[in-house]
Amino acid sequence: MQRQAREREETWNSLTELRAQHTKLREECNKLAQERQRAEAAVREREVAWEGATKEQELTAEKLELDIVDLTTKVSDLNGVKERAEVAERLLEPYKKKTDEFAEAFAKEQVLRKRYHNQMQDMKGAIRVFARIRPQVAREAGDKVGVRKLDAFSMEVDDKRDVKQPAKNFNFDAIFDEHSTQEDVFADCRALVGSCVDGFNVTVFAYGQTGAGKTHTMYGSKDSPGLVPRAADELFEVVGRYSIDCQCRVICAMFELYRDELVDLLVTKTKGKPPPVLEVKKDSRGTVKVEGACEIEVHSPEELLKAIAVGQDRRHVASTKMNADSSRSHLIFIVTVEVTNNKTKQVSTGKLTLCDLAGSERLKKSEVTGEQLKEATSINKSLTALGDVIEALTKQAKHIPYRNHRLTQLLSDSLGGNAKTLMFVNCSPAFGNLEETGSALSYAARAKLIMNKVEKNSDSQEVARLKKVIQVMSNELEQARANSGSALPQLGDPEGNEEPDEPEEGGDEEEEEEDS
Numbered sequence: 001m002q003r004q005a006r007e008r009e010e011t012w013n014s015l016t017e018l019r020a021q022h023t024k025l026r027e028e029c030n031k032l033a034q035e036r037q038r039a040e041a042a043v044r045e046r047e048v049a050w051e052g053a054t055k056e057q058e059l060t061a062e063k064l065e066l067d068i069v070d071l072t073t074k075v076s077d078l079n080g081v082k083e084r085a086e087v088a089e090r091l092l093e094p095y096k097k098k099t100d101e102f103a104e105a106f107a108k109e110q111v112l113r114k115r116y117h118n119q120m121q122d123m124k125g126a127i128r129v130f131a132r133i134r135p136q137v138a139r140e141a142g143d144k145v146g147v148r149k150l151d152a153f154s155m156e157v158d159d160k161r162d163v164k165q166p167a168k169n170f171n172f173d174a175i176f177d178e179h180s181t182q183e184d185v186f187a188d189c190r191a192l193v194g195s196c197v198d199g200f201n202v203t204v205f206a207y208g209q210t211g212a213g214k215t216h217t218m219y220g221s222k223d224s225p226g227l228v229p230r231a232a233d234e235l236f237e238v239v240g241r242y243s244i245d246c247q248c249r250v251i252c253a254m255f256e257l258y259r260d261e262l263v264d265l266l267v268t269k270t271k272g273k274p275p276p277v278l279e280v281k282k283d284s285r286g287t288v289k290v291e292g293a294c295e296i297e298v299h300s301p302e303e304l305l306k307a308i309a310v311g312q313d314r315r316h317v318a319s320t321k322m323n324a325d326s327s328r329s330h331l332i333f334i335v336t337v338e339v340t341n342n343k344t345k346q347v348s349t350g351k352l353t354l355c356d357l358a359g360s361e362r363l364k365k366s367e368v369t370g371e372q373l374k375e376a377t378s379i380n381k382s383l384t385a386l387g388d389v390i391e392a393l394t395k396q397a398k399h400i401p402y403r404n405h406r407l408t409q410l411l412s413d414s415l416g417g418n419a420k421t422l423m424f425v426n427c428s429p430a431f432g433n434l435e436e437t438g439s440a441l442s443y444a445a446r447a448k449l450i451m452n453k454v455e456k457n458s459d460s461q462e463v464a465r466l467k468k469v470i471q472v473m474s475n476e477l478e479q480a481r482a483n484s485g486s487a488l489p490q491l492g493d494p495e496g497n498e499e500p501d502e503p504e505e506g507g508d509e510e511e512e513e514e515d516s
Ligand SMILES: Nc1ncnc2c1ncn2[C@@H]1O[C@H](COP(=O)(O)OP(=O)(O)O)[C@@H](O)[C@H]1O
Pocket: 133, 134, 135, 137, 208, 209, 210, 211, 212, 213, 214, 215, 216, 217, 327, 359, 426
């Protein structure tokens, strides 16, 4: 019995244990089933995502294929265009060459026209006027421009008050703009230096408001030398040629004219001794002499430039002492060339007068008083006197008012008579300076305008003579045209605005109406 009871207990115990194991196994089984479900869900999710990606790739591939087709079509189209462009370029080649030839021939023609025109002006004894528009300086970068060159002989100036008004035209003997170099400018003045050695009195002056480029044109800088240093080289070059059968002396003097006071810039000051008093006189031959002035003989361009540098230094020192601005005085440099023929002993004297004039700007009366007003009035007086002399000369008046001012007195043998005069009218391109630019150009244009009137009234003999000259020049031009092998416009064609035989000039006409 006891054994049976023990066996039953043992059986019961193992049954309980089996049950517990069974429960544990079932729980694990449930857990595995849940994990399996999760894994299956994740797989399904991935399958969906993969299907989506595949579809997208398929679509992209289709689009790329379409793009390839499209691009292939475009490439073949472009190939066609390229071929057509190449054909067109080949067809245009001869025309392009022709255009280049025309442009070159036109440039040559302009040079010839300018030269002939200048020769004509020389023969007529006219005052030549060159306008020069300077480039914008750094502080004006981006500012509005109101002055433009139109062609070799004409330029236009905007109306400051009303930009809708047509720009005003001016015609001069040459126009230089921001692209013109110092070399270009000198090329048109070089002949004047030779004339001086030939015994002519030559005057070159620069007119215009302060900052318009007068000093740059006349003197320039070390890197960009202006007319005076270039003239120095040219002068000695010509003198060198003359020296084969002549004795040449080159003498220079330099003055500053501030208000009515003439200052000798080359005189060496001795302590305690005042500089000699200067007096402007004329000798028996009509040559102007500044009595008491220091004259320096120079033998090379270097010596000439050294004399200029000395004069400029003294001017600088003097103006600093007086607290004056150099743009408010006239700077006059005079080179006299005496040529004595070794055989005949004949002496010819030529004079080259180079003036960097005081700024032509008109100070508003209300803004200046005292000394400044006196200074402005004095500059006005001198420039007006110069204008009056030019006007009287071009009118061929009997009385030329040289004595009205020391400036014109000093220049009296270098303006008119057998003298050759070149006036530079320097202009700022700035819109803000239009009023001053306009008035400077009108001052310059007046000289040419009056000349035109004179030409209209000239006697028939003179007209006939000038026509003959034109004929000779036309023939020469024809010859040049034949040599260059291109069909160039005729000398007096309507395209050209500067026909030497024509008494009227477009822009000047406008001036004429205004002034008359
Ligand atoms: N053609 C030009 N090319 C380059 N710079 C110029 C030119 N003309 C004038 N300038 C510059 O403009 C400024 C004023 O010119 P400047 O000759 O001193 O004028 P002005 O003597 O009339 O008062 C200077 O800085 C000068 O170097």
